[in-house]
Amino acid sequence: MSDVLRLTRAHFPVTALGYGTRLGIWLQGCPLACPGCIAKDTWDPDGGTAVGVGELLGDVRRAIAAGADGVTVSGGEPLEQAAPLAAFLLGVRELAAAAGSGFDVLLYTGFEPAELDADRRAAADLADVLITGRYVVTEPTGLIWRGSANQRMLLQTPLAELRYAAYLDHEPDTPPIQVETTSDGRAWWVGVPNRPGTKQEVESALASLGYTVESVSWRRPR
Ligand code: SF4
Incomplete structure (x- = not known):
């Protein structure tokens, strides 16, 4: 089993993608290429940085020590790296249990549950919360943390x-x-700017304050 993940980035604290x-x-x-995706910078499987699972678990350890409520794993499509992701999530479970704190895993995937093969299913089963389904630009929603109305929170x-x-029905x-x-x-x-115009409003407001908005993605840190 590979113990290396291809990482776009990591950030703490994040307050707009899950509980706490x-x-x-x-x-x-x-590989899912949803029309209207605004995270195209995450599509290239050779982009980002190779990071050892152990190194990433160090970030989790520090986040738990700082009082974090959980970790949100997004992308890109996390289940394209199912084996190392499962190794990482097993490590997260061990750290959370050792800390004795409520530390949850929220995992985003563009796949539907019925599409998951055994390896992807095994990784997905290690999350407390799954948000599933493609981003469908023609199906806006007000549901918190979901990008379009077809996406389900399990x-x-x-x-x-x-x-x-x-939060299942919270808008x-x-x-x-x-x-x-x-x-x-x-x-x-x-964040997940799931209503028409939200992304443009945020970026216009930042630009009016004189900030240069870095190349964007809807769940982008740093
Ligand atoms: S699954 Fe997510 S990252 Fe992949 S194309 Fe769809 S919206 Fe973009």
């Missing part, structure tokens, strides 16, 4: 039920968007 304060991990590579563990059941007035700026005038943002 989280470590965000974006995995590189996606609660796979008691911790997921405890934390996320209240906030505006989608949660996290904006970060740097001292040299750059900005990036994280």
